[in-house]
Amino acid sequence: MNRGAGSVEVPLELDVRGPKQFISVRRPPGRAPEYDAQVGKFGSLGYIEMSPNPERVGPSRVYVTCLDNIESELTVEHLVVTGAAGDGPARQQPVRRLGPGRFVAALNLPAGRFTIAVVARAQGGARLRSVFALKVPRG
Secondary structure (H helix, E strand, O other): OOOOOOOOOOOOOOOOOOOOOOOOEEEEOOOEEEEEEEEHHOOOOEEEEEEEEOOOEEEEEEEEEOOOOOEEEOEEEEEEEEEOOOOOEEEEEEEEEEOOOEEEEEEEEEOOOEEEEEEEEEEOOOOEEEEEEEOOOOO
């Protein structure tokens, strides 16, 4: 790329919103909440299940399971989990594989709004992405 002597390179960061997703939340008594997101129109690409345990301030394990469109566990080649407190920046979290499409990430949840994003690349190339908005109670 040709640049003039007075040119300056400016870094650019974009937050691009994806299509609206249907996300359901189940809160079974005495158990961790379960967030389920349909990926693709009516779940045509599959589903991402996410469960923060516990969903309160402090250390938590976030379990993620990727499913195909008939809700069988997908074989995932690569998965990324990010977390962002309030309007803060998203930070990639280390994940550990538990199975072909199951993972866990250790996060420290702050009080208030916390956003967890999951991006997975399944065997065969399908890409699943979902964003989960949590409201973490103070105690």
